[in-house]
Each structure stands twice: as C-alpha cells, then as structure tokens.
Amino acid sequence: MSDNLARAFESAPLRPDHDPRTGAEERRHIEIVSPSAHKRPRVVYALSAVACVGAVIVAQLLLSVGISQGAYEISALRASQVELGRTASSVSEDLIRVSSPQSLAANAEALGMVSNSSPAYLRLSDGAVLGAPSSASGSQAGAASLVPNALLAGVPLVTQLPAGGQGTSVASAAAATAGSAPLAVAVTDGLPSPTTR
Amino acid sequence: MAKRSMSSKRRVAATIVVLVAIIGLFVVRLVDIQVVRADSLSADSLGNRSVEKTVYGSRGEILDANGVVLAGTVMRYDVVVSPKNTSTFTRTVNGKDVSVPVAQAAAEIGAITGQTAEAVQGIVTDSLTENPKSDFAYITKQVDVDAFRALDALDIPWLYLYQNPSRVYPNGAVAGNLVGFVSGEGEAQAGLELGQDSCLASNNGIETYERGADGVRLPESTVTTKAAVDGSDVVTTIDSDLQWFVQQVLAKQAQATGAAWGNVVVQEVKTGKLVAVADYPAVDPNNVSATTNPDDRGSRAFSASYEPGSTFKALTAASVIDAGLADPNSQIVAPFRYLPANGANINDSSGHGDLRLTLTGVLIESSNTGMSKFGELLNDQQRYDYMTKFGVGSVTESGFPAEDSGILHAAENWDNQTSYATMFGQGLTTTALQVSSIYQTIANNGVRMPVQLVSGCKAADGTMTEVPSAEGTQVVSPTAARETADMLEMVYQQGWLAEKWKIPGYRVAAKTGTAQMPDGKGGYTKGYLVSVSGFAPADDPQYVVSVSLADPVNMNSSAASAPVFQEVMSQVLKKYRAVPSGAAAPDLSGTW
Numbered sequence: 020m021s022d023n024l025a026r027a028f029e030s031a032p033l034r035p036d037h038d039p040r041t042g043a044e045e046r047r048h049i050e051i052v053s054p055s056a057h058k059r060p061r062v063v064y065a066l067s068a069v070a071c072v073g074a075v076i077v078a079q080l081l082l083s084v085g086i087s088q089g090a091y092e093i094s095a096l097r098a099s100q101v102e103l104g105r106t107a108s109s110v111s112e113d114l115i116r117v118s119s120p121q122s123l124a125a126n127a128e129a130l131g132m133v134s135n136s137s138p139a140y141l142r143l144s145d146g147a148v149l150g151a152p153s154s155a156s157g158s159q160a161g162a163a164s165l166v167p168n169a170l171l172a173g174v175p176l177v178t179q180l181p182a183g184g185q186g187t188s189v190a191s192a193a194a195a196t197a198g199s200a201p202l203a204v205a206v207t208d209g210l211p212s213p214t215t216r
Numbered sequence: 217m218a219k220r221s222m223s224s225k226r227r228v229a230a231t232i233v234v235l236v237a238i239i240g241l242f243v244v245r246l247v248d249i250q251v252v253r254a255d256s257l258s259a260d261s262l263g264n265r266s267v268e269k270t271v272y273g274s275r276g277e278i279l280d281a282n283g284v285v286l287a288g289t290v291m292r293y294d295v296v297v298s299p300k301n302t303s304t305f306t307r308t309v310n311g312k313d314v315s316v317p318v319a320q321a322a323a324e325i326g327a328i329t330g331q332t333a334e335a336v337q338g339i340v341t342d343s344l345t346e347n348p349k350s351d352f353a354y355i356t357k358q359v360d361v362d363a364f365r366a367l368d369a370l371d372i373p374w375l376y377l378y379q380n381p382s383r384v385y386p387n388g389a390v391a392g393n394l395v396g397f398v399s400g401e402g403e404a405q406a407g408l409e410l411g412q413d414s415c416l417a418s419n420n421g422i423e424t425y426e427r428g429a430d431g432v433r434l435p436e437s438t439v440t441t442k443a444a445v446d447g448s449d450v451v452t453t454i455d456s457d458l459q460w461f462v463q464q465v466l467a468k469q470a471q472a473t474g475a476a477w478g479n480v481v482v483q484e485v486k487t488g489k490l491v492a493v494a495d496y497p498a499v500d501p502n503n504v505s506a507t508t509n510p511d512d513r514g515s516r517a518f519s520a521s522y523e524p525g526s527t528f529k530a531l532t533a534a535s536v537i538d539a540g541l542a543d544p545n546s547q548i549v550a551p552f553r554y555l556p557a558n559g560a561n562i563n564d565s566s567g568h569g570d571l572r573l574t575l576t577g578v579l580i581e582s583s584n585t586g587m588s589k590f591g592e593l594l595n596d597q598q599r600y601d602y603m604t605k606f607g608v609g610s611v612t613e614s615g616f617p618a619e620d621s622g623i624l625h626a627a628e629n630w631d632n633q634t635s636y637a638t639m640f641g642q643g644l645t646t647t648a649l650q651v652s653s654i655y656q657t658i659a660n661n662g663v664r665m666p667v668q669l670v671s672g673c674k675a676a677d678g679t680m681t682e683v684p685s686a687e688g689t690q691v692v693s694p695t696a697a698r699e700t701a702d703m704l705e706m707v708y709q710q711g712w713l714a715e716k717w718k719i720p721g722y723r724v725a726a727k728t729g730t731a732q733m734p735d736g737k738g739g740y741t742k743g744y745l746v747s748v749s750g751f752a753p754a755d756d757p758q759y760v761v762s763v764s765l766a767d768p769v770n771m772n773s774s775a776a777s778a779p780v781f782q783e784v785m786s787q788v789l790k791k792y793r794a795v796p797s798g799a800a801a802p803d804l805s806g807t808w
Contacts, residue, residue: 090434105291105361105364105365106361108290108291108361109360109361109362112290112360112384112386115285115288115386116386118386119386119387119388119390120387120390120456120457120460120461121387121388121390121460124460124464137719137720137721137786138721138786138789138790139721139796140793140795140796149721149795149796149798150720150721150722150796151720151721151796153720164464165463165464165467165468165471165498166388166389166390166460166463166464166467166498167388167389167498167500167503167506168387168388168389168390168500168502169388169500169502169503169506170384170385170386170388170502171388
C-alpha cells in the first residue's frame with residue numbers, strides 16, 4: 020500500500036537516439052517522495068483491520084451461540100417427535116385392534132344385528148328378483164366368538180361405553196350371549212334407533 | 217553504533233527470557249493435564265464421548281388381499297434394573313426432595329408391570345446372589361408405550377428401559393394358522409412368517425453421534441455407519457373378513473360334532489387364489505402358548521395328508537370321460553361286492569342289490585363298485601398320469617413351509633387292491649389343498665391354476681416382486697370338465713344330503729367323502745374323516761369350497777361337514793356378489 024518509491028515525473032522518450040533534441044533542461048530528475056503524505060492512511064488501515072477481526076470474532080461467537088441454541092431446539096423437537104410417534108403408534112394399535120373381525124362381530128351382535136346368509140338381489144334394469152329372499156335368521160357364525168384374539172382382552176363393547184365402561188371384554192360378553200339362541204338375539208329394550216328431529 | 221549494539225543485545229536477551237517462560241508454561245500445563253489431572257479429565261470426557269445407537273429396521277407386514285394387517289411390527293420395551301445399584305434414592309416431588317426406599321420403588325414398578333413388589337425385589341436379590349456385581353437383570357420384557365411412559369415417569373435411577381421391536385397380530389387367530397409366529401427373540405418360527413422370512417426380514421442399522429455433558433446431541437455430529445433396512449410386506453390372497461367367518465363356522469360345527477380337527481379351503485376358480493384357509497383348532501399368534509398341541513400351531517390344510525375318499529371319484533370320472541371311454545350316461549351294473557379279474561375285492565359301504573347305474577348315478581350313490589367298473593377302463597399308468605396332472609402327489613405352488621406332498625406311489629408299485637382303491641380315493645393320500653385344487657380344475661373347464669396363497673412381496677416403493685406364475689395347465693378337456701361338473705350338480709341335487717346343503721337361488725356342484733384315518737401303526741382308527749368339496753354357481757363356477765372334519769364323534773358321517781359347506785358357500789356367494797343362477801340345471805339320469 021505504501022508508495023514511497025522514487026519515480027520519474029516525466030518519462031523519457033522510448034527511443035532517445037531518435038530524438039533530435041538533447042539538452043540539460045530535458046534531463047530526467049529524481050526527487051524523494053515525502054513519506055509524511057502516507058502516515059494517516061496507515062492508522063486507518065490498522066484500525067479497520069482490527070475492527071474486521073473483531074467483527075469476525077463476534078460474528079463467529081454469535082453464530083456458534085445460535086447453532087448451539089439450535090441444537091437444544093433440535094434436541095427438544097426430536098424428543099417430542101419421538102413422543103408423538105409413540106402416541107401415534109399406540110392409538111393406531113388400538114384402532115386396528117377394535118377393527119378386527121372379532122371385535123366388529125361382537126359389537127354388531129351387541130347392537131342387535133344378525134347376519135342373513137341367504138342373499139337376494141333386485142335387478143334394476145327389469146325389476147327382477149334374483150335369488151330366494153328370506154328373513155334373516157342369524158347364522159351359525161353369529162354366536163360366541165370362537166376365533167380367539169388375545170389383544171381384545173379387557174376391551175369394552177360399544178354398547179357398554181356410555182354406561183360408564185364396565186370394562187366387560189368382547190370375549191366374555193360374547194360368551195355371555197352364547198346362551199341366548201343363535202336364532203334371535205335377545206333385545207330387552209328394543210332395537211336402538213336414531214333420534215330424528 | 218555502540219549504543220545500538222547494547223540495545224540489540226538487551227532485546228535478544230529479553231526475547232530469550234520470554235520464550236523460555238512461555239515454553240516453561242506449556243511444559244507445566246502439559247504435565248498438569250497428562251499426569252496430574254489425567255484421571256479426572258478422562259472421567260469427565262466419558263460423558264462427552266460419541267454415542268453409538270442402534271436404529272431398528274422394521275420387519276415387514278403380512279397383509280391380506282385388501283391390505284388389512286395380519287402381522288405387524290410395534291415397538292415394545294424391556295424393563296431392566298441394575299441390581300448392584302439398587303438402593304434408596306431421592307425424588308423431587310412438588311419441589312421437595314423425597315427419599316424413596318427400594319421396597320416402595322419395587323411396588324411402584326410392579327403396579328405397572330403387573331407383578332408383585334416381592335416378585336420385583338426377588339428378581340433383584342436373585343440376581344445379586346448369583347453375582348454380587350450384577351449390573352443387569354430383566355424385570356419384564358415387552359411392555360407397551362403406556363407402561364413405558366409410566367415407568368419412565370417414576371424417575372428411578374437404577375431402572376432402564378430398552379427398545380425391543382415386537383410382532384403383533386391385530387386380528388388374533390384370524391388366519392393365525394397361516395400367518396405363523398415369531399419367537400421372543402424375533403426369529404421366525406412357523407407359517408408365512410417362516411416361509412416368507414426372506415421378504416419380511418429387516419436389518420438394524422447403527423448411527424453414532426457426539427453429545428455434550430448435558431446429553432444434547434452436538435449439531436452435525438451424526439454419522440450413520442450402517443443404514444437400517446426395513447423389511448418388505450408380504451401380500452397374501454386371503455380375505456380376512458371371510459377367513460374369520462369361515463373359522464367361526466368351522467369351529468362351531470367342529471365343537472358341536474366333537475371333531476378332533478378340521479379345515480376349510482375356499483379357492484377362487486378362475487385364478488387358483490386361496491381366499492380363505494381355515495383350520496380348527498385355531499392358534500392365536502399373540503398367545504401361542506395357549507395352544508398346547510404343537511400340531512395345532514400350524515395349518516393342517518397344508519401339512520396333513522389323508523386318504524380323500526369319495527371326493528376323489530370326481531377325478532376318476534373326469535379322467536375316464538376325458539379319455540373318451542365313457543360319458544355321464546354310460547351304463548353299468550353296480551353290485552354290492554365286485555371281484556375283478558386281478559383278484560381285488562371291492563365292496564360298497566352298505567349292502568344293496570345290483571343297481572343299474574349311469575356314471576352320474578355312480579357319483580350320486582357314491583358306489584365304489586360302480587366307480588371301479590368305470591375306472592378299470594383306464595390302465596394304472598394312465599390314471600397315475602391323470603392324478604399327477606391334477607396335482608396329486610406333489611406340493612402345491614403356494615410356497616407354504618412344511619407342506620405335505622401326500623403319498624402317491626408309482627403305478628408299477630400298486631398292488632391289485634391299490635389299483636382299484638385309488639379309483640375311489642384310497643391307497644393314496646392328499647392334503648385339503650390338493651382336493652380343493654382338483655375341484656378347481658374341474659370347475660375351471662379343465663384348466664388347473666397354480667394354487668396361490670401369496671400374491672407377492674411388496675417393497676416400500678410399491679413394487680411387487682416374487683409374483684407367482686398365473687399360467688394354468690389343461691388337465692382334461694373342457695367338455696370332460698363340463699360333464700363332470702354337471703354330474704356333480706346332480707349329486708348336489710339328488711344326493712342324500714340334498715336338504716342339508718341347499719342354497720336357495722344358486723346351482724351348486726358338490727361331492728361328499730368319508731374316509732378312514734390312519735392310526736399311525738399301519739391300521740385305521742375307528743373315526744372317519746368326513747368331507748364335502750364343491751363349487752358354485754354351477755352355471756359359471758366362481759369359488760371352490762372344500763370342508764374336512766376329522767373324527768366328529770357325535771356325527772360320524774359327511775352330514776357333519778355339509779352345514780359348514782352350506783354356510784361358507786352362501787357367505788362366499790353373498791360376499792362376492794355372485795349372480796344367482798338363471799338357467800335351469802341339466803337333467804341327467806342316474807339309473808337306467
């Protein structure tokens with residue numbers, strides 16, 4: 020940056036032998052450049068360099084504070100992600116369990132439904148009745164659950180839930196209704212029906 | 217110049233002094249760190265080390281045809297204590313430090329895991345008597361998330377919880393005999409879990425990271441040294457709802473008739489897919505130990521072969537018609553006892569005079585002597601070839617582990633009696649699957665489709681691999697198959713069980729069988745294996761249903777299996793919306 024070199028103020032002709040004019044006043048002269056002219060800029064430069072270094076250090080500190088702050092945040096979020104994942108798998112396990120055929124059948128039975136094994140179809144194109152329609156008698160399959168599912172132990176039936184959840188399991192409830200003939204499910208207070216307003 | 221030299225000397229001296237001082241400082245610091253404080257520093261660094269963590273790959277699921285999970289993987293937790301560290305500890309409750317003795321902690325743990333406080337403490341003391349420095353003892357294994365959270369909240373310093381991925385079977389015993397189960401260590405033990413292990417298996421991965429003194433993972437320090445690989449899903453052809461229904465019906469009838477065991481196979485005619493394979497007794501893979509007999513833990517439909525009996529007559533009839541040697545109206549005289557020229561001795565199950573029967577009539581009456589007179593039109597080798605083409609004597613294409621091929625001796629090894637007995641399903645053995653496959657072939661215009669239980673191995677990106685072949689083989693001519701089906705429809709209409717297995721609105725083809733069961737000592741037991749096999753709708757066959765009940769002591773005839781056939785077939789026709797039959801059944805005469 021400092022520029023205290025001697026320099027020619029007037030450049031000599033590139034090829035002096037071709038120049039016809041030669042004289043004392045045209046001789047090159049050399050002069051010492053005063054160093055005082057460059058003193059002030061050097062201080063400024065030093066200061067600015069120090070300031071730069073300082074700024075870099077401060078920025079780096081702030082950055083690493085930010086990153087470690089982020090690390091704590093990531094750690095907390097990771098932990099809550101794990102927790103939420105656990106909750107999700109736990110509730111989906113519950114859902115899959117109650118949607119098993121044993122659970123559905125026991126609940127349908129508890130709601131007073133019976134299966135009809137003799138299907139009949141109405142063909143819309145000509146109104147023909149296909150098959151031999153008959154009333155539902157409940158089939159053999161509609162009795163006690165004979166297909167065990169250890170996961171359903173302690174899961175209450177849907178009809179038992181509003182009454183404070185006595186906690187009777189599907190299996191035992193189905194076993195209890197096994198006595199009441201497979202032909203018709205005993206419904207004491209009528210079939211549940213929706214309230215229409 | 218002298219002054220300058222002085223100052224320069226002083227400067228050099230000062231520099232040396234400063235350098236020596238700095239180096240001295242470093243040496244002191246070095247000795248301090250490397251020698252004096254070495255132990256405490258390396259102890260500090262323990263908490264600062266990089267941590268290695270197992271990343272669990274999840275074992276693939278076993279799905280039914282509609283994507284219902286039959287077997288899945290869930291995270292469970294093992295509860296572990298460090299017996300040598302088991303002591304009273306302090307716990308902060310509402311900002312106050314409370315001292316918790318071991319007995320109280322044991323009671324708290326037991327309340328969650330379902331053990332008594334004594335049992336928990338017993339585990340600790342047992343472990344300590346065995347090894348006073350014991351640092352590891354299982355309290356219990358595989359607790360669920362709720363128990364995990366409750367145990368974690370106890371804040372007991374000597375209690376640890378380790379992840380342990382575990383298998384769950386949401387539908388319990390529905391298809392339990394097919395799905396199989398895995399051991400506590402996650403090793404495949406039976407069924408599809410074992411047979412499809414190469415598809416299902418996962419690989420655990422390892423990742424390492426560094427953590428600070430407070431346990432927080434340092435940013436950018438995670439290195440996955442080995443990636444975890446999840447297993448692929450096995451997609452079966454089973455319909456879980458139908459499977460449940462079939463198992464329920466089978467179990468009910470098996471209990472009512474006192475049967476030792478039984479099975480029902482439901483197969484799609486056009487594709488050979490198995491939509492339900494029910495076994496009784498059923499096994500709940502969630503609770504395998506509840507099934508005490510090891511034979512009940514597998515699927516007898518695949519693994520048990522027995523003499524099929526009269527259901528096999530359909531095969532002989534189809535073979536004879538295909539060879540052009542008879543048709544449904546061909547006539548013979550069926551005596552009670554038939555003594556063919558080769559010295560065999562054939563008789564029917566109950567005494568009767570000579571009957572003038574057509575081939576249709578032979579099937580309706582299920583006459584052994586009548587069948588023999590038709591069967592002898594083919595030589596042994598020809599009948600053997602037909603049987604092998606129908607799949608008798610070799611395992612099916614299902615890929616189920618430990619499947620039985622049944623016994624079919626080469627034709628040249630048949631003795632005189634066997635030569636005739638094989639015409640009506642004795643002197644050879646078949647599995648329930650093979651019988652179902654024979655009826656599938658007859659129902660499908662003589663084209664046998666590969667028996668299919670698994671439709672493929674589905675990777676995470678949805679691509680299916682190991683898709684089985686769906687190429688059928690023509691076993692008998694379409695005409696022979698059609699005529700056999702017509703005769704079986706006559707059996708359904710006019711056989712002795714006609715009232716028991718009636719399905720209003722549909723035309724059905726079916727045949728009963730009553731076979732003696734081997735006692736394992738070269739003789740026969742007193743019990744019978746009673747069966748019904750058939751398909752519907754007869755005018756456009758869609759499904760084969762094959763029912764077998766072993767030794768139904770309260771009702772030792774195929775009348776025991778007929779109601780199961782009727783209910784299952786009704787449900788199948790309803791479920792798959794099979795259109796009720798319109799055209800009238802053919803009219804074939806059984807007598808002449």
